[in-house]
Amino acid sequence: xxxxxxxxxxxxxxxxxxxxxxxxxxxxxxxxxxxxxxxxxxxxxxxxxxxxxxxxxxxxxxxxxxxxxxxxxxxxxxxxxxxxxxxxxxxxxxxxxxxxxxxxxxxxxxxxxxxxxxxxxxxxxxxxxxxxxxxxxxxxxxxxxxxxxxxxxxxxxxxxxxxxxxxxxxxxxxxxxxxxxxxxxxxxxxxxxxxxxxxxxxxxxxxxxxxxxxxxxxxxxxxxxxxxxxxxxxxxxxxxxxxxxxxxxxxxx
Numbered sequence: 001x002x003x004x005x006x007x008x009x010x011x012x013x014x015x016x017x018x019x020x021x022x023x024x025x026x027x028x029x030x031x032x033x034x035x036x037x038x039x040x041x042x043x044x045x046x047x048x049x050x051x052x053x054x055x056x057x058x059x060x061x062x063x064x065x066x067x068x069x070x071x072x073x074x075x076x077x078x079x080x081x082x083x084x085x086x087x088x089x090x091x092x093x094x095x096x097x098x099x100x101x102x103x104x105x106x107x108x109x110x111x112x113x114x115x116x117x118x119x120x121x122x123x124x125x126x127x128x129x130x131x132x133x134x135x136x137x138x139x140x141x142x143x144x145x146x147x148x149x150x151x152x153x154x155x156x157x158x159x160x161x162x163x164x165x166x167x168x169x170x171x172x173x174x175x176x177x178x179x180x181x182x183x184x185x186x187x188x189x190x191x192x193x194x195x196x197x198x199x200x201x202x203x204x205x206x207x208x209x210x211x212x213x214x215x216x217x218x219x220x221x222x223x224x225x226x227x228x229x230x231x232x233x234x235x236x237x238x239x240x241x242x243x244x245x246x247x248x249x250x251x252x253x
Contacts, residue, residue: 003031004235007138009082011035011075013065013122014092016043018197019147022227023089028056030231032087035078037061065092066113071121075129085129086137087234090119090169091147095199097159098207107204108161115165119146120172127185134184141184143234146173147226150193150248158207166191170244177243186241188233193248195221218251 010027014020016038028034028051036044036058044060051058059081065071079085093115096107123144130142151159152166170189177187200211226247233242 003029005087006031008032008086008133009035009078009084010087010089010234011037011078011085011122011126012089012091013037013118015047016040018199018223019192019195019226020089020091021047022223023091023230024058025051026224026227026231027087027089027234028058029054030235031056033057033059033082035059035061035082037063037065037074038092039064065118065122071118072125075122075125079129084133084137085126085142086133086139087143087145088123088126088130089145089147089230090122092118093147093165093199094202095149095151095159095162096203097162097211098204099158100160103161111161111165115162116168119169123172123176127180130185131180131183139238141186141238144173144176144180144185144187145230145233146170146187146189148173148189148191150191150246150252152189152191153246174243177241181241184238186233186236188242189244190226190229190233191244191246192221192226193252194218195223195226197223218249221247221249 010032012020012024015024015036024034024036036047041062048058048060063070063074096111134142146169148169149166151163152170155163173187173189194215229245
């Protein structure tokens with residue numbers, strides 16, 4: 001039985017847990033050869049082993065994409081290993097929220113570095129390969145999927161810089177969509193609401209407890225739900241592009 005992504009190569013950042021891990025498993029199950037990227041090599045190796053045990057193809061790249069030059073080197077190495085790049089899922093990100101007056105500026109910088117700057121560098125390095133894949137691949141199309149957030153649509157007190165980064169992800173996705181549509185590179189922004197992942201664990205004590213209580217007040221989404229959305233986006237026929245997908249838990253208001 002063949003998959004709809006047979007012969008394609010996908011790169012997924014932030015793949016050591018949560019949405020990135022679930023997306024890598026889903027894409028590999030559909031036939032894509034998946035390059036998984038994160039800092040935690042042990043987790044990546046375990047993910048690659050699970051994909052391979054299920055009959056799929058995967059390679060691990062333990063990289064800090066916020067470090068100077070690493071994003072560009074990553075894409076170059078990945079294409080050297082895999083030969084092409086058809087799908088990029090920019091998932092790596094961090095949510096460090098809390099009142100502005102009490103927030104260390106280092107937290108703001110960390111979000112800008114990972115959520116925005118690293119995403120831009122990976123994207124810039126990947127774009128020529130995505131354009132080439134759309135031109136010469138059997139599908140006749142390539143996909144760039146950026147994981148934004150509900151926070152990229154609606155700003156709230158206590159999450160100013162997280163909002164800044166996610167509004168930026170949504171904005172750059174739309175601008176790139178317009179620029180690349182004629183070359184059959186589809187650009188999509190996925191905007192999840194509350195998802196049960198490790199995202200909240202990085203929030204400092206004194207703030208995290210309130211966020212976790214809010215998550216516990218509803219049936220939150222699972223990482224697999226967002227992976228399903230990514231799977232849907234990249235398996236559409238060439239004529240169809242899903243530009244933006246907002247996904248909230250049913251109970252989230």
